[in-house]
Amino acid sequence: MLSRCFRSISIVPRNFIPITLSHYISKPQNNIPFHRIKASLSSVSTLTCIRPNTVTFQVRSIATVVDSVAGFGEVVVGPQRKYYFLGGKGGVGKTSCAASLAVKFAHHGHPTIVISTDPAHSLSDSFAQDLTGGVLVPVEGLNSPLFALEIDPERAKEDFRSASQKNGGSAVKDFMNNMGLGMLANQLGELKLGELLDTPPPGLDEAIAISKVMQFVESPQYSMFSRIVFDTAPTGHTLRLLSLPDFLDASIGKVMKLKQKLASATSAIKSVLGKAEEQQDVPDKLEQLRKRMTKVRDLFRDSNTTEFVIVTIPSVMAINESSRLHASLRKEHVPVQRLIVNQILPPSTSDCKFCTTKRKDQMRAIDMIKNDPELANLKIIQAPLVDLEIRGIPALKYMGNMVWT
Ligand SMILES: Nc1ncnc2c1ncn2[C@@H]1O[C@H](COP(=O)(O)OP(=O)(O)OP(=O)(O)O)[C@@H](O)[C@H]1O
Incomplete structure (x- = not known):
């Protein structure tokens, strides 16, 4: 019966989205142009057709929402590359919102990458495709280019450990001890370098992973991608991630100063002993890491290229956490404009x-x-709780059309 109603959908008041996700998926031929039909929270849901092709409708429950403040027009405009981070409390719908935004960008002609920095990835589940492996994987089922990457934090951490140990970690300590420079080794100890390298603080894997992403998105090979969407880990993890570039920049800076001191002490000893000067190391990985950290930090802060979208659900606990998240993001100078309130009944x-x-x-x-001083000025996007899990491309398209109007 609903399919008959759709023939007369154009005469439905603009404020309704009269189908459910289950119907959308089971009857894709009846997909309707969502941009023409938006619902407000005060409207009611599933639309039932009493007489086909007439204006008489009986509105039952379930349907849909959406205040048209998402401003997809704002986020989709412009060919230059933009970065979108979706973050919030665990389970609120970060992955669904990130994946649906990526699908929508691709659909609008932006070659797009969606990256999960959450060690507990769910991009593969969300797209219902195997996107694992720590490399870019093309997302199937779309006519436009969309690639996904689930970062492998263990591998990234291992890379960091081995780079640091070769260049500034235990190898440096051993070397200093052998050279009788134990005093410097002690100073190094005071910097808790060992702790940093051997038991990286929580979030380090993610920061390193993002710095790796930076490395490859900067390469000309990937310059075609104009939208990069990050599906981030739950709040605490992401906040550590955001403050880590500064922390690492400072720590690595200290280590590098020590290395310089060490290098001049070594060359002084060598010149006294009459040994030939050794070839300078090939590019220092620590310096590279530090540069990438600086870039990550700058990227987080640039409102021309970056936006962090907070995702929440309508519960006191989630909203309080979103408020704290926004306060922390402000402190880190990360641009935030929008708050998605997902799963509204x-x-x-x-x-x-x-x-x-x-x-x-x-x-x-x-x-x-x-009434929340942190959240009141954000653009609020309301998204309904739908009748099925958001899984697979059709569901993500549906979600995208609900949220990103
Ligand atoms: N509006 C919605 N209506 C119905 N189900 C939803 C909605 N939004 C998300 N879901 C479902 O809620 C579950 C959690 O969503 P999702 O994985 O996107 O959240 P998350 O914040 O990324 O979770 P995590 O913190 O575990 O990574 C999924 O099963 C998803 O399909």
Whole structure:
């Protein structure tokens, strides 16, 4: 019956999205132009056609939402490369929002990469495709170029460890001890270098992973990609990630100063002993790492190229965490404009007490946003809880059309 209704969809008031995800997926031929039909939270859901091809509709429950403040026009415009980070509390829908944005960018002609920096990846699950392996994998089922990358944090950490140990870690310490420069070795100890290298702080793997991403996105081979979407780890992890470039920059700077001192001490000893000067090391990996850290930090802060979109759900706990996240992002000078409030229960017209109470509870939580000094000025994007899990390209397209209007 619904399929007959769709023939008359153009006369439906602009404020409705009258189908459910399950219907969208099962009847793709009836896909309707979402850009023409937006719903407000006060509207009700599943649209039932009483008489086909007429303006008479009975609105039941379930359907959909969306305040048209997402401004997809703003994020899609311009051929120059832009970076979007999607982050928030665990399980709120970061991956679904990131993957759906990436699909939508690709659909609008932007060659796009979606990257998961969450050690517990779910991009493969979200796209319902195997995207593992730590390399760029083409996403299937789209006519436009979209690639995905699930970063392998263990491999990245290993790379960092071996680079650092070869260049500034235990090899340096041993060398200093052999040269009778134990005092310098002690200073190195004070810097807790060993701790940094042997038991990297949480988030280091992610920072290194992002610096690796920087390395390959800077290469001309990848210059064609105009949108890079990051699906980040839950809040705590991501905050550590954002503050790490500064921390590492400072730590690596200290290590490098020590290395310089060590190099001049070594060459002084060698010249006294009359030994030939050794060839200078090939490019110092620590210096490379430091440069990449600086680039990551600058990238995080540039509002012309970067936006961090906070994703939340309508619960007091999630909104409080989003508020703290925004405060921390502001402190790190990371540009934030939008807050997605995901998984909002549509109004219930049935006598389901659970649904009514739950929705009231959610509405109270949403009201908190308006009074929260950190969140009140953000553009709020409301997205409904849909009737199926968001998995696979059709579901991601559906989600994209709901969220990114
Ligand atoms: N609006 C929605 N309606 C229905 N299901 C949703 C919605 N948004 C997300 N989901 C589902 O919720 C689950 C969690 O979503 P997702 O993996 O995107 O969250 P996440 O924040 O990335 O989680 P994690 O922190 O574990 O990485 C998934 O099963 C997803 O399909």
